[in-house]
Amino acid sequence: MPKITLPDDRVLEIPEGATGLDVAKMVGKRLAKDALAIEFEGKVQSLTLPIEGDGKVRILTFEDEGGRDALRHSAAHIFAQALKRLYPKAKITIGPSIENGFYYDVADLKVSEDDLRKIESEMRKIVDADYKIERVDWSLDDVKAHFPDNPFKLELAKELAEKGCKLTAYKQGDFIDLCEGPHVPSTGYVKSFALTKIAAAHWRGDVKREALTRIYGTAFPSEKQLKQWQKLQEDLEKRDHRKLGRKLDLFTFSDLVGSGLPLFTPKGTTLRDELVKFSEELQIRGGFRKVWIPHITKIELYKKSGHWDKFGEELFLVKSQETSDEFALKPMNCPHHAQIYASRPRSYRDLPIRYMETTTCYRDEKSGELSGLSRVRSLTQDDGHVFCTMDQIRGEFENIMRMIKDLYSTLGMSFTARLSFWDPKNKKAYLGDANQWERAQDIIKSVAHELDLDHFVAEGEAAFYGPKIDIMVRDAFGRHWQCATQQLDFAQPSRFDLKYTDSDGKEKTPVMIHKALLGSIERFLSVFIEQTGGRFPLWCAPEQARVVPVSEKFVEGALGLVDVLRKGGIRAEIDDSSESVSKRVRKAQIDQVNYILVFGEKELEGDLQVRTREGEVFGPVSVEDFKQRLLREIKERK
Template identity: 55%
Template sequence: ISFYQLGDFTDLCKGPHVGSAKEIGAFKLMRVAGAYWRGDEKKAMLTRIYGVAFETEEELKTYLDRLEEARARDHRKLGKELDLFCFSDLVGAGLPLFSPRGTMLREMMSNYSLSLRGRSGFEKVWTPHITKVDLYKASGHYAKFGAELFMVHSQVNGEEFALKPMNCPHHAQIFASRPRTYKEMPVRYMEATTDYRDEKSGELGGLSRVRSLTQDDTHVFCRKNQIEAEIKNLVGIVRELYTTVGMSKLRARLSYRSDEDKYLGDTELWEMAQRQIKNAAIDNNLDFFEAEGEAAFYGPKIDFMAEDAIGREHQVATIQLDFVQPERFDLTFVNEKGEKERPVMVHHATLGSIERFLSVFIEHTGGWFPFWCAPEQLRIVTVNDEVLDYVSEIEKILSEVVLEKPLKHNDLRFTVDKSDESLGKKIRRATSMKIPVVLIVGPKDKEARTVSLRMKDVEKTIELRKIVDFLKNLD
């Protein structure tokens, strides 16, 4: 906490302050916005003025150029232009609807995340979207997040249910459903499922903050001496996924508890857990920094921060240690001595919220998605009707193409534009949809048994017999 004083005015803020405006170098007023006094919507509306200042005009220009680039990449703008998702007033704020193209993109990312974890010994589970409120009271979530629950009242018997805001208590119940022994440990569950949180409408924004969020959720139940290996396993998954999507520059925030009275569990257990995640960060050569007060209420965590194409940092994946829920749910397994032992719970999400990840990924790529996950990977564009028989032959070849990296059993997704419009218009339409590969087929291509291939930064002619190998080797 810092104080800055100018004359009789003392301000509690991060600062710094300047003595007068002449000390400011290059500056620009950006926008104005309304703000309620002390955040209370019942009080007077004030006007907040936003501005930026830099030491030099060059630094200011660089910042403004970056802002312009960010506006061009805005996922809300691109989501509409590329027909990925929409919102409806009749459905409600913060409840996105995904088109076929957007659904394909989110399923490709979710399936890739699941495949990485499946390769590492995780098994799929399924849990319902509503639950008795008693579950969250037992886990401790109700006391902390009760105001964010969407409540569901049974008209039949009067029971109180809630739309699930998280999945960990459900997975704990699956673990508790039968006796466990040390030979089974660790037990690893994964589930891609939608959760619901009653966010304030003013906090909602595109896919970045929604009321229906889909998590690629993971929970490990393990012994204390298995924590290190499980974290190493999860760190490896995170690194592989974010390298694949072109966001390999990762930092890790080690999120610890503060002195506030908002955390559950024994202080000594917390201190041990915080030491363990720091040791894990060191052992896994993570570029990390420590932050007090950022922990979950049940345990410390590693929050991964990824840098996008224009230098912005976003929180993405997370790994969390939890000694609290196993205690509250009385989770046990039988150890080598025949005694009951308490497991540790490790929470993890590789993408985090899929909606929020997509908001970052769309802006990172500018809508030019990697070939393997693009909703429409390839479009054939005809010059005229003389080549339709040749195009049918090409279609037959492409229909048998199955990509195997980075996601296995990935059938090629392609369309054919046979419309009577001009070739230039058809090419512009394909480019505007940011389709990774466009094959232009004309009479000369038919005669030479070639296709004219156009990508974002590449134009070339390729023999038809080589097209399958070319596509299978695209990154």
Template identity: 40%
Template sequence: MTTPSADVSYPADGFALFPDRSVVALRVNGDLKDLATVVTASDAVEPVTVDSADGLSILRHSTAHVLAQAVQRIKPQANLGIGPPITDGFYYDFGVAEPFTPEDLKAIKKEMERIVRENQRFVRRVVTEDEARAEMAGEPFKLELIGLAGGPGAGATEGASVEVGAGELTIYDNVTRDGETAWKDLCRGPHVPGTRLVGNGWDLTRVAGAYWRGSEKNPQLQRIYGTAWPTKDELRAYQHRLEEAAKRDHRKLGKELDLFSFPDEIGPGLSVFHPKGGIIRYEIERYMRERLLANGYEVVNTPHITKGDLFMTSGHLQWYADGMYPPMVLDEVVDEDGHVSREGQEYYLKPMNCPFHNLIFRSRGRSYRELPLRLSEFGSVYRYEKSGTLSGLTRVRGMTQDDTHIYVTADQVKGELVHSLEFVLQTLRDYGLNDFYLELSTKEEGNPKFIGDDALWEQATATLREVAEGSGLELVPDPGGAAFYGPKISVQARDAIGRTWQMSTIQLDFNQPERFQLEYTGPDGEKHRPVMIHRALFGSIERFFAILLEHYAGAFPVWLAPVQVVGIPVADAFAPYLDDIVAQLRARGVRAEVDHSDDRMPKKIRTHTTQKVPLQLIAGEQDSSAGTVSFRFRDGTQTNGIPVADAVEKIVAAIAGKTLVNTAEDLA
């Protein structure tokens, strides 16, 4: 942190102060500002480097502007939408008469390279609403955002916060070396000093359709995605990660390993699990149930549909209706003459389980001695996700949530949150995820989405922050990301190739107990309102399945593998010998089988290696005579002459220890 000794204006190119060009912006009194900002002696000023999180966002936002300028050079009639930075990159939306082609992208990239070489300066100007409308007169989407400036509607548009918000309106000019304005855009900034700082660590990745402001009622725009990094080497490393991610894509592996599918006859976003996928799912759920029971959770079960009044009480029909399936009119009534009619009562497929659990809590009087009361359910829920957002098992319309709702006294809140977070982290570690950070999602001031008393929100947020910080894990703010009824902590887990996945959520809720009039009798004999904690460890079984599948690239630890052991005889004569060993393994609960196919031994080995079976047992004349077996592992290594009894114990121990076995050393 630095403080100027007098009022200074940092040079527009910034290079005089920061000749290595690593600094792309400033943080002045906590706010991000352009490098050309005028600061005073009383200001606290901190350089923002390009390799920081804020610096990367600024770099990517600036690259999005270069993209938009290039598009309008090639297609002058293209209308500008929004162009925010996103995780690992950026995008920009355009209103164009025809979709972009691969040839268009090539031309746009060449034009972007020219703009970068021109080193146009990004120059910020504050404008009035009338001035902004005059300058953006030919941009209908920008005019709409100008009309939203200062209101909650602007922030409700994905990515619109980079353009307008509660503050002043600004336009950024791209100024050439000759002082001419080459292009301009409505934007809040900040940006890197000039296009040269965009460098060569960027690329355009794909084109997709996107509805303006995320609504199907609005025009469909063309969205160009890209990625941007400080250096070419970092770009190449990112592209390598993408290649690795493509190999691990759970949709691809699900088909290759015969785990699950999405039959057209059932409908989009509705999956079926095949036998091999089903047994993995069973093991995931089984172990979770063991953990729940061992930690004082009680198991409940609730129906898939309910009268709409339940979701009116909970608030979901007011705040979540767009994510719910349309109602069904049910409840037949038979009159005294036997005629059947319908009352007209509307029923809904449930999108979440919490209102049902509230009814269980409310079903009888409760005492403080029963609290904490931890109700847990593997409950099937249904959400009407837009078809364009569906993505394999990670975004579905029908899912099973490992949903827990915990009812506590006010004095128990902090202790139960600590218990829940420790439970979540340890359980995730047992499934093989070990690299975490936390995200604290809070309300956005002025946004009508968030309900309830402000003081309770502040109390809940402060408690969650204290618990998160006490965990020792990195805590990242997520303003505006809370549920409509309360703030939450999210556990973010990094997988084997460094990607981040949102895993477990712990949400503090003072509102639903109020809406459902939940009560317990305290030690003073008076009625008190419990506090409610929402806790989902997986989010959904389907999504967690997909994450584990990609994390392990299909090569699961032995305990999760659908086929844990396969016996491969050197010749058919030795199959009975392996049948006996497999029978011993099955008696110990091991999923084992012998390959009795007509394929030759080398092909059998290739087949089961491709299917990522963790342990292959090979036996021939020498093994059958000595009462031994040979282990072959996923990496092709082999250990010979292991006595059968020892082999069985090693396999059982690997399963019990949840060991990831890929090599001979893993089973040593």
């Protein structure tokens, strides 16, 4: 009888031929009800298949990727079955599960959004029929017999057969598809599903090959989960930073300037500047000093630093018309900063030396990969480099990590720290000596503990030149974004022959720490705009107050108030357009202006009634008190 080991190390003896579903039932009723697939010796398989031999098993539910995939890939088969009933001439190709759902690529099919609803109804019938989903062994001849006029399935099957793979199919009711699984036991498992989108695709993702129609869909174990997901999609769409960027007039793109090269409007620039100012304040408090470097450099610098090979075709090259020198637009700042370090002799007493600079780098990303501010070709980092001794790295990592904590807690965002270490089974792939690595990783781990960071270790994720901490910021929708980072570098200081004179008079090589708090400002903005939905906190809001005079007669007084507020350091504007007062107030709220001041007789006398963008009203309050209140709120960055 096979012996299986459960995740909690319990060992169970199971009868010969017992399936995943049998195992799930032995473990627990509840688990058997939620089970969608089973992992046996690291491989996900259908619950209906027997467990063959001894090994580790894990029951997979919707909480596990393998469970979700089984459910959603089954939904893809149900879609294909429904489609073939309604469109017998359509040729189905491939239908994998993806993050958040599945798709199916189909040839010879024309459908509209309305048709998707009809297909969904047909899918519902298949789910209600609760057909068993069974695996069948196939030969190449079976594929030919079942798909006589489908060259796509045949091409796949031939390739698999050539590779020596066993061909299998999955059957449900009158439908059968070439497929290696895994699947849920029956169509009734797919309780809630939706077809979400129609898109264009090509066979094998190759534009030179047949054009296909891609239908996207998703599936959940319950109606409630589906509804929640649909609501989230609506919210995300409303908050899409590209949409909000246009609506709130924060940034724009121009075909003449080029793709992936955002232009920031006055409002967007204010937002950027405020975020950068905060980051720089934290760094200056932490002992960093600002430097400045030009944006082009001779390519020799990057040949020496190793970036020439690393960035390759991503480098923008610049030719001098005066000399024969070849230049590149900088893709990183470290080599420049290293040159500032190298500009004079350094003693151990000078260390640590901390340089900071918010500056733009240029990388020639493929235009297909560019998207809003998330992927751009001009990216600005709040970059910084520390040059220090091995003994100082604990203090430096702590110092930088405190800045990161301060920054993100003020921004109302939580994060997880990924400690990216080397792969202990492949030490040869890394530069520097083993002791140094072990020591640095121990220090990083203890810093994470000391600062009580939510963290995890990721072996094999280190750069070849040193271990690092990547900060994965969680946004309002539970999505993770890699923003801040700090990385140890054992390689660059020696490439540039950086030195300091130690207390014993000997010349030694410092280590280098790369750090960024916001990371790429553009990418961070894309996250922050979606996180806030454009409702920026007062301290970084592009327009903090708007004055709305009730009539022509009060424009002069309103302008006076704007002037007082501006001189006091508040970003105030006037809206004296001819719209009604209520319309202008509404517009200010849509524009996400933090405070709105309707200006009439009372206000002329100095008593302000203040309205927030949420519609709350307070007052009367004097101009001076209002100003002080805002300045306090700004200073505290609430």
